[in-house]
Amino acid sequence: MIEHLYIHIPFCPNICPYCAFYKESAGRERVETFLEALLVEASSWADRLRPKTIFFGGGTPSALSIPQFEKLLGGLHERLDLSSLEEWTIEMNPATVATDKATLLRHSGINRVSMGVQSWDDSVLRSLGRTHDAAKAEESFHILRDAGFDNLSIDLIFGVPGQSLDSWRSTLDRSLRLAPEHLSAYGLTYEEDTEFFRKLGCGEMSPDEGLEADQFELTAGMLGAFGFHQYEVSNYSLTGRESRHNMAYWTGRDYLGLGPSAFSTVAGRRWRNIRETGIYSESTLSGKTAVDFEEEVTPELLTREKAAFGIRTLHGLPLDDSDKWEKELLDMQAEGLVTLIADRWILTPRGRLLADTVAEIFV
Ligand SMILES: C[S@@+](CC[C@H](N)C(=O)[O-])C[C@H]1O[C@@H](n2cnc3c(N)ncnc32)[C@H](O)[C@@H]1O
Ligand code: SF4
The missing domain is CATH 3.20.20.70 (Aldolase class I)
Structure with missing residues (x-):
């Protein structure tokens, strides 16, 4: 469900x-x-x-x-x-x-x-x-x-x-x-x-x-x-x-998006509805698909996205999920952007200011 x-x-x-x-x-x-x-x-x-x-x-x-x-x-x-x-x-x-x-x-x-x-x-x-x-x-x-x-x-x-x-x-x-x-x-x-x-x-x-x-x-x-x-x-x-x-x-949960331009991610698939409202309405009402873009969400992509979103949150990125970015995270630690607290990578105050740049390493 x-x-x-x-x-x-x-x-x-x-x-x-x-x-x-x-x-x-x-x-x-x-x-x-x-x-x-x-x-x-x-x-x-x-x-x-x-x-x-x-x-x-x-x-x-x-x-x-x-x-x-x-x-x-x-x-x-x-x-x-x-x-x-x-x-x-x-x-x-x-x-x-x-x-x-x-x-x-x-x-x-x-x-x-x-x-x-x-x-x-x-x-x-x-x-x-x-x-x-x-x-x-x-x-x-x-x-x-x-x-x-x-x-x-x-x-x-x-x-x-x-x-x-x-x-x-x-x-x-x-x-x-x-x-x-x-x-x-x-x-x-x-x-x-x-x-x-x-x-x-x-x-x-x-x-x-x-x-x-x-x-x-x-x-x-x-x-x-x-x-x-x-x-x-x-x-x-x-x-x-x-x-x-x-x-x-x-946290990478499945979600359904309805309406023009809405994204959905369900059971390993991601898609986006048609952006233009008139065409979205016409397609949907005539029983045609409203989807104009679709891709597979591979386990690899999901891990990357969860890391990019996770690092922006209070909970940070669990150490166990961060192996493949070890070098980048250590470099950013040296620059004062991230810090390791217990077993999680967390943004420092300076890292929060540059969160988009930090998150880029994961995607
Ligand atoms: C869809 S709008 C919110 C609801 C309503 N449409 C409104 O503007 O009051 C979502 C929020 O995104 C933020 N937002 C939109 N464009 C932005 C931008 N270019 N830079 C920063 N915040 C932005 C605004 O704070 C806005 O309230
Ligand atoms: S254009 Fe519309 S959605 Fe965007 S900020 Fe203004 S009122 Fe909100």
Whole structure:
């Protein structure tokens, strides 16, 4: 039985200039057809699925209207065995949070929200092209709490040009005052095919690596003082509030992805669905395959991926699984990037800052 289900909802009311996730603007008819296709795809897996975790990601899943949510959530409840469900997360953009929607989601079994606040500084939000301000994000957080969500996560971005260390400190401080259970703090990445990438290329934007390193260090320090442990390079949680869904990815568990552009890894096969929403919907509804890429996940590839993800987590990489990278790990130990604690390789604080570079040796 597959225990982890990802559902990609590719619509956003507004497209942010730094974001490379697969998304498009929502048109009503397109959304209706997409929902029908998604439910057909879900039905086709129903007898192999008993999810412990579900993750609605995007795009902006919270951009769906209440009737659209009723159709989607009702349809999933009808088709899937949800009796083993432990964690059901939805990503929300603060601009799309309202009381009636939050209440419907909570009553339908969703028990965790990851909200894209990004910053509590309005000038940084404008630089990021966000449509909400800090006041709306704070109101949305309270709406979610009042609707009964007791597992809330906030997404933040640091390393934004023009974002001072003081601005980032205030963002961490205001996040902590709201007392979420989980925080994700991502360093801004310049993703290909985004407006920010183009601006980086022509010198209109330039990262300040020293400042970004200071912001990263401040994050672990401030959040640590409030009981948040950094269980993965970009993720901090109170004890027991780690994202179970993401931990399943990082520990190499099988998962099914539904919707356009979603990846799945099941029983040694990995595949990706067609990216374009219209073609995904049409193929699925006409009984054709929605898959546009497939590969075998060999034991060798799985070991590499588990090592690359494992080293980014608090648990690190077990010594027993690290033989083939012994030389590289010893070199990185000499450079102060990794350290051996008990029988596990763990990132040092400097290694956490350069986690992507460290993880590259495994893949
Ligand atoms: C799918 S979005 C979250 C939900 C919703 N769409 C929103 O933006 O509020 C996932 C998260 O990825 C992060 N993210 C996206 N693009 C990023 C980038 N280029 N650099 C760093 N973080 C990024 C943001 O923090 C964002 O909240
Ligand atoms: S960051 Fe969120 S709202 Fe912005 S474009 Fe990406 S998925 Fe859409």
